[in-house]
Amino acid sequence: MEIRNHRLTIAYDGTLFAGWQIQANPATVQGHLERVLERCWGEHLTLYGSGRTDSGVHADGQVASFKAPAKFKSLAALQAALNYYLPPQIRVTRARYAADDFHARFSAKGKEYRYRICNHPFHDPFELNRSWHVPRPLNITAMRQAARLFVGEHDFASFTSNPGYARATTVRRVTRVSISASGPLITVSVRGGGFLYRMVRNLVGALVKVGLGRLTVSEVTQILAAKQRRVAPNTAPACGLYLHKVFYPDNFYQEKPL
16 A cells, blocks of 8 residues: 655644643643544554644644555545544644655744734733733834844844753744734744744743833843843743744645545
């Protein structure tokens, strides 16, 4: 039987999960997906995600891949079967076939994260666990000025938390940081080739402090240059963060009928 490389695009509300990566006891997004794959194929299949998301972090563009014998009559049938057995907080939004050398993690060339802030005196009940509530007014102009400091290749040691393992470097390249507002909802979009542990949440924590007038743009420059986490502001809550998109070379996947 022909073995095919499958590529899934996945959305999930991370509130109830202990992150993406499979663990021994807590419920994880990867764990649920692998159990459903085993139910559909009758054997354990290893699913590779484009990257980990922490407990409470969401995604609307996570990508995962796995290899398995071709089984379903169509990709639509595969998607329907997976969504039927998955909990409602996890949905496969697209299924396709990939080239044999495609790998959700190692083929990725970049990612975009989005962070949502509810900037209003009270937190919209429909935004609970889906955005960070900041009740005091934010100066978006000042936040945008500070955001420009993060674009380019920098040592982001001041803006990464301890992952519990040694890293070869804390230098990363950020290609875009944008801030948009729609009513009380502020969205910070950060795009780059790769990110350190909690880096986006730490950047947002600093930007919000700038927006509140508790940190100047000049001080952000100093914090970036210091390369020490202890001099930077606190980490933004997990609930506002979304893995929005993963970027791959166009020729890494192909869509073919079964």
